Amino acid sequence: MAIKRYENVDVNNLTFSSDAYGQYTTTITKKFTGRPLISSVKNSLTITEKYRIYQDLIEFKFNYTPWMQDVIINQNLYSFKWRTQDWRIESAIEANDRMSVTFICYRNDPATAV
Amino acid sequence: MSDTLGQVQYGSTRNPFNYDKFEQINRALTTGWLTLDEITNQLNLFGDESQDAYLEGLELAVRMHIEDYLGMPIFPVSYRVYYGISSIYASPVALDLPQVSYADSYGSGSVVINSVKYYNDNIPVTLTTLASTNYTYDPTGNKLILPNGTPSDINVNVTSPIVIEYTVNPNFLQAYPVIKQAALLLFTHLYNNRSETVQGGLQVIPYGVDVLLRPYKPLVM
Numbered sequence: 290m291a292i293k294r295y296e297n298v299d300v301n302n303l304t305f306s307s308d309a310y311g312q313y314t315t316t317i318t319k320k321f322t323g324r325p326l327i328s329s330v331k332n333s334l335t336i337t338e339k340y341r342i343y344q345d346l347i348e349f350k351f352n353y354t355p356w357m358q359d360v361i362i363n364q365n366l367y368s369f370k371w372r373t374q375d376w377r378i379e380s381a382i383e384a385n386d387r388m389s390v391t392f393i394c395y396r397n398d399p400a401t402a403v
Numbered sequence: 404m405s406d407t408l409g410q411v412q413y414g415s416t417r418n419p420f421n422y423d424k425f426e427q428i429n430r431a432l433t434t435g436w437l438t439l440d441e442i443t444n445q446l447n448l449f450g451d452e453s454q455d456a457y458l459e460g461l462e463l464a465v466r467m468h469i470e471d472y473l474g475m476p477i478f479p480v481s482y483r484v485y486y487g488i489s490s491i492y493a494s495p496v497a498l499d500l501p502q503v504s505y506a507d508s509y510g511s512g513s514v515v516i517n518s519v520k521y522y523n524d525n526i527p528v529t530l531t532t533l534a535s536t537n538y539t540y541d542p543t544g545n546k547l548i549l550p551n552g553t554p555s556d557i558n559v560n561v562t563s564p565i566v567i568e569y570t571v572n573p574n575f576l577q578a579y580p581v582i583k584q585a586a587l588l589l590f591t592h593l594y595n596n597r598s599e600t601v602q603g604g605l606q607v608i609p610y611g612v613d614v615l616l617r618p619y620k621p622l623v624m
Contacts, residue, residue, distance in 0.1 A: 295447050322450035352446060356453035388595065 293328040298349060299370035300360065317368060317375065323357075325392075326350040327371070345396045347376060353387050361390055369394060421490040423563045425501045429570070431478035435459060436466040436577070437586055445587045446594055458594075465590045469582065473620055474503060477577040481517065481570040485563035496549040500569060503545065503621040516540050516547065517568040521554060522561040530566065576619055585615035 300323050304316045329348040334341065349369060351357050360367045364378040369392070376394040383390050442458050443449055470477050486498050502514060519533040531554075538549050547567060558564050576582060589612045596605070 297449060300451075321452065324447040324449035326447075352448055352451070354448065354451050354454045356451055386598075388597075 293326060295324050296327050296371065298323050298325055298327070300356070301368045301370055301375070303366050303368055317370075319370070320367075321356065323351055343396065345376075346379075347371070347394050347396075349376075349392045349394060351390050351392070353383070353390050357390055360392070364392075420501070421486065421497075421499050422501060423485045423487045425482050425484040427480060428483045428568065429479075429481035430467075431480075432463065434478050435462055436477050437462050437583065437590070441583070441587065442590060445591060461590065461593055465586050465593065468589065469586050469616070472616055473576070473582075475574045475576060475619070475621070476571045478573055479570050481568065484567045484569070486565040486567070487563050488559050488561075491553045491557070491565065494552055496552050497541075497544075498547040498549070498565065498567060500545050500547065500567070502569075502571060513542065513572050514540060514545065515570045515572065517570055518566075519547065520566045520568075522558045522564040522566075523554070523556045524558045524560075525556075528558050528561060579619070581615050582619060585612045588612050588615070 300320045302318045302320050304318070305313065306316070307313050327347065327349055329346065331346040333344045333346075335344065336342075349371075351360075360378070361381040361383060364381050367378060369376040369378075374396050376396050378392050379395050380393040381390060382393070439455060439458065442462060443451070446458075448454065448458075466477055470480070482501065484498075484501060490496070490498060500514065516535075516538070519535075519538050520530050521533060522528045523531050533554065537551060537554075538547055540546075541548055553565070592612075
């Protein structure tokens with residue numbers, strides 16, 4: 290059953306760089322706090338032979354604003370922070386009347402050794 | 404004794420709506436009433452500030468509608484009223500303002516008479532200001548009384564020879580949470596529905612804008 294309610298969510302900017310050793314780093318900077326309608330929360334945990342893979346899906350429905358339009362266009366450069374966890378955007382679906390936008394997001398933890 | 408059936412005692416001082424026309428001549432068109440915090444919380448925009456300018460513009464429209472609906476200024480509004488020659492044949496002359504005043508002991512919602520002018524019988528006619536000692540405002544009847552009548556050189560050929568300008572001060576009702584809540588409901592409606600037409604029919608919620616504001620709309624007698 291879907292859980293649907295308005296909750297505070299931080300919208301973060303992502304910047305990618307690599308350090309002197311060639312290791313990739315991602316910097317997360319908060320842009321603002323929004324209040325989307327959160328629904329379709331789905332948690333899944335897959336335990337493979339060697340790894341435990343979390344793959345949680347969720348929908349964030351925001352009002353369509355200029356800042357949200359930028360998130361739609363550059364969805365790879367943004368993440369959402371909800372329940373202390375970081376969510377990446379998988380799809381951005383605009384309402385046809387441009388009044389709202391629904392982001393389908395997933396949280397894919399770094400593979401953790403079992 | 405003349406027939407006074409149906410006449411109100413001292414009826415000669417009460418001649419409701421004897422003005423020819425009136426117009427707004429000043430109104431706050433940039434001052435905000437609802438705060439951005441109140442608005443962004445209502446719309447669940449929260450920290451999203453990217454639409455603030457748009458929201459502030461919409462807020463002005465909402466505030467003006469609440470003012471017009473209640474006939475009650477949230478910020479000062481000034482009017483100019485024109486009176487025809489028929490309204491001056493009485494003693495004393497009583498000129499009704501197109502106004503239902505809420506004037507209370509705190510002075511909120513009160514009316515301030517800025518000027519009383521008349522067209523004299525010079526050729527060409529000149530708009531002449533009447534000294535403030537020649538008139539008084541009656542806050543209980545929302546009318547201006549000229550105890551000594553009108554000046555003798557008033558022009559009887561001008562359609563509306565008497566011109567009054569007045570300002571209505573903000574009313575204390577504007578701070579009522581119920582009126583602000585009605586404004587926020589209207590705000591949400593205008594924010595969510597930016598087109599005049601929709602394909603499906605909208606449903607009105609119970610306890611909406613009209614129901615919240617109706618008790619504060621003055622009864623005009």
